[in-house]
Amino acid sequence: MEVQVSAGPHTKGALRHVLGHLLTPLLMCLGMGLAYLGAFHAPEPHDLRVDIVGSGPRAQILAQTLQDKGAGALDVRTVPDRATATAALRDRSTFGAYLPDGAAPELLVASASSDTSAMAVEKVFTKVAATQGRPLKVTDVAPVSSGDPTGQGIFFLLVALSIGSYASVAVIGGAGAVLPMRIRALLAAGMSLVVSLVGTVFAGPLFHLVDHGLGGLWAMSWLYSAGILLIGVGLHTFLKRWTTLGVMVLFVMLNFTSSGGIYRPELQPGFFGSLHAFWNGAGYVEGVRDHVYFGGHALGGNLVVLTLWLLAGVALTVTAGLTEARRSTPPTTATAPTTPTRTRAEAEAEIEEEMEEEMEEAVGV
Structure with a gap:
């Protein structure tokens, strides 16, 4: 006797769920390909x-x-x-x-x-x-450190700081969603301090990417990491499971390609060259170069760029906190809400699922 098994409502629903989430890696593939190949595939000097x-x-x-x-x-x-x-x-x-x-x-x-x-x-x-x-x-007349013979070590340090920062957003935004925004902001500030210290160890005693100026490098690493974390935590309130894709667009696709760590704007298409003037990765890479190799020349402008990104993160986090406060305010009408409320277990399960999805997307790229 042959038994036929048909896809029931549960299977169909699960399939729709999986297909919906497959959209995120597809968009990542498209975005990374367009950004990296567009920025790096054919470097040619102009001006x-x-x-x-x-x-x-x-x-x-x-x-x-x-x-x-x-x-x-x-x-x-x-x-x-x-x-x-x-x-x-x-x-x-x-x-x-x-x-x-x-x-x-x-x-x-x-x-x-x-x-x-x-x-x-x-x-x-x-x-x-x-x-x-x-x-x-x-x-x-201005050689790089002996520990960074290609001159691209600062760029790879930028990559490490960025991954540590935007991956932390998935944890704080997911697992920390039940916490008040002020606590999430403190976690972001604390994590940015840890990430910046790790980066400083990489740059100094571990790999000797620079042979002096570690204090200034740490300060710029903290400014850079804190800006990413605060922007990401603030965006999570509005983007939810799309936050990882959002921060990757901002701090990987557009950031790494315009940082000047591999090719400066004079060797890139105009779009990425224009981003180099104000994007946070460019502020970090050029700021470290100015500080370590060129006696602080033009360092002030790059510090302004990093500070403005940090202030944008503070503003976005404050806005997200106010938005969450409004959402949680009970209705003032006498009529009781008719929609059933979720149990704590259901809410925690949903948060855990969202955090797992974000971490898989963040780490898998």
Whole structure:
């Protein structure tokens, strides 16, 4: 006797539930692909500032020739001497300076500003020197720490801080949903302190990404992490199970790609270059570079960026707390509510399920 089993209402409901939740990883796949491939798949220089050292006709002709051949890739200018060129590299207003000495042409770069930008400049002027039949001497006036030979360690530190921060949002927003907002905000502040301390250990004694300035690096790490956590905790009130996707869009898809940790804006499409001016990841990466390698030049602007993101998180958390207070206020009419209230066990079960879903999404990317 053959027994046929048909899908009942419970199976159909469970299937709809699973399919609904599969939408989140699909959107993550689309978002990550569009963001990372759009930002990194074909780096090309545009308006990349370089200097030709010299004031005579030879320097002027070389600068104009490179400007014309670059067709928008380079922004070529002339500076009178080596000292001026070095100062421009140290204040990060240029990415390379070429000294067209007929016997020994030399290129000055600052790899601590951006190793990939320095490599792009070196590629250009290696060809220029080759036309003279001379090897190119490259001098790095602002080298990176010996523990970070690629100059990208700060970017990977940014990744670690970001994951620790936005994964904590899933826990505080899910498991902590029954807690008052002020307690969740304190948990966020405390967790950001822990994450920033872990990041500082990574950067200093563990991997030696930087050889000085750990105090300032820790302060920027805390500002960065606290901003993410407070924004995420505040968003959870409004987005619920979509919070993980929301913070990933903000602090992974748009953040990592515009941070300048791999390619600076001069090597990226304009959209990501424009985000670099005010996004929190760029504020962190460029702020650490300014602090560690360039004597604090332009550090103030990057600290303002990080502080504004933190204040946005504070404002969003306060707004979420007020919204929750209004939602929990009992009705003032005499008529009793007719909808049945959930038991504590049911509420806790729903919160636990939501937290598990958010943690799977946060950790699984």
